[in-house]
Amino acid sequence: MNNLTLHVINTLPWSNLNRDDTGTPKRAVIGGALRGMLSSQAIKRAARTDYEVKSLDKSIRSTNLAGIVADRAVVINPALEPKDALAASKKIVSALVKNAAGADTGDAKESGTSSWLSMEEIETAAAAVAAGNADVQFVDAGVTGSLSIAAFGRMFAAAPEANTAAAIAVSPAISVHKAVIETDYFSTMDEDPKATHKGASFLGVASYTSGVFYRSVTIDRAQLKRSWTGVNSETAREQLSLLVEALIYKLPSGKKNATAPYVAPLVVLAEEQSYRLAYDFETPVMPGADGGYGEPAVARLAEQRAAALDFDKGNFGIALAAGTATGVDRFGAETTGVEGLVGAVVDWILA
CATH class of the missing domain: 1.10.8 (Helicase, Ruva Protein; domain 3)
Structure with a gap:
């Protein structure tokens, strides 16, 4: 099997990591409901930047x-x-x-x-x-x-024969439930003791959202080996590990210092696949008994995996799961920590 897909479910507290030209969190209507969205371009840039800083494998x-x-x-x-x-x-x-x-x-x-x-x-x-x-x-x-370029691909308008085909496909991160865009009123205070006025020196508004988001990342092993000349180098394992870690952890950084929204994934499911498949959450997830969306989202992912296995078990190979959610073992996959999952993914790429 030539594809391996990472399915990631993340809780994102009140934040605006990826905004449009008006400053509003990006969004999409799916299944008749407004959903929060982080664009695939923003996710890839965050992962690439983190990888290149840590590996020193730079590109421009x-x-x-x-x-x-x-x-x-x-x-x-x-x-x-x-x-x-x-x-x-x-x-x-x-x-x-x-x-x-x-x-x-x-x-x-x-x-x-x-x-x-x-x-x-x-x-x-x-x-x-x-x-x-x-x-x-x-x-x-x-x-x-460059592993970044091999992973995400590039094109040259004047020399298409020199293009590099992308070996990694990244989906947008979409909230699994209906999203609410909220407006926050904020101000700054004038601290000059000689100021003739008291109180705020600036008033403004900003938009935020929150939720549980699902995204997928698919690695095409054969294409990566065709595109990346460093696959047989002594540093290949270290570089690949840094990139896979970045793809799991890194998200866009809009207003990150104002909201500090990063939370460890609820679940990361790695599936070897013949045909590349993701899961859709087209029907919005409803709150669970505790009022949150995390547990129902993880349960829905497990249900969709079970249905996919019933539909075509031959499409799936090895599977590993890691995460902070209760019941990560419900996926019918080997459970491990993130270090073990990253190691297994790198082993699969280099096999």
């Missing part, structure tokens, strides 16, 4: 890749004129980012489209520019040494 996504390459080229070769370095860098970056008139002469302006390079690729490009070579092929088609 920017609309100014040419400028970044040029700056590095001048550091490598101080005798290089900055404007010449920028012209050469624009030429080689534009060959990937866009088809542009003037690219061959170095006159093209870089596209406003954001693109993504590993630090290794930036260093290779900068070294070529520093040496006066503006025709270098510094991105290998379909592969990369």
Whole structure:
């Protein structure tokens, strides 16, 4: 079996980790009910950032890749004129980012489209520019040494043959029940003892929500091995462990210091699958006997897994479960702590 899916149920206290252009928590209508939502893009960025800080396996996504390459080229070769370095860098970056008139002469302006390079690729490009070579092929088609890029994929508008297919698919996190968006009134106090007025110096409002959220992450083992050149390296196990941990723990960070909302997952269920499947919570979960949604959400996930096994048991292989909820053993899966689950997932990837 080539897929392994992590199913994660998290309680999120009062928070606004991922907001829209009006500052309101992102949301979606599912099953006729308004649900809270954390976008997959925001979840992936949070996981990628955490992984790269801990692993030092850095990459850069920017609309100014040419400028970044040029700056590095001048550091490598101080005798290089900055404007010449920028012209050469624009030429080689534009060959990937866009088809542009003037690219061959170095006159093209870089596209406003954001693109993504590993630090290794930036260093290779900068070294070529520093040496006066503006025709270098510094991105290998379909592969990369960056685990982040191999995991989440990238595309180049002007050179689709150089695209890297994503090996990990991440769903949005959606509340399993109807969500309520609440408005908080806040103020700041003027502490200047000479102030002519007393009380608030600023008044404002902010929106928040809370709930129990479900999300899924699917790892395509074969694609990851095709895309990531570091899969056989001495550091592969450590890097993969850091990424899997980040995918379990990390969520977006909007207003995190105002609400401190992070809570350990209620459950993390890892399933080996032939066909990639998630669970849906299309019918909103109702509060349990204790008034909360956590226990009913975990029970609903267990019911859906049991139904999926009845429908097509052959689609599923090994399964492990970890979490803080009561009854994690109800999934018909081996129970373990998060360290054991991460280790088993990494073993599966490297097998």
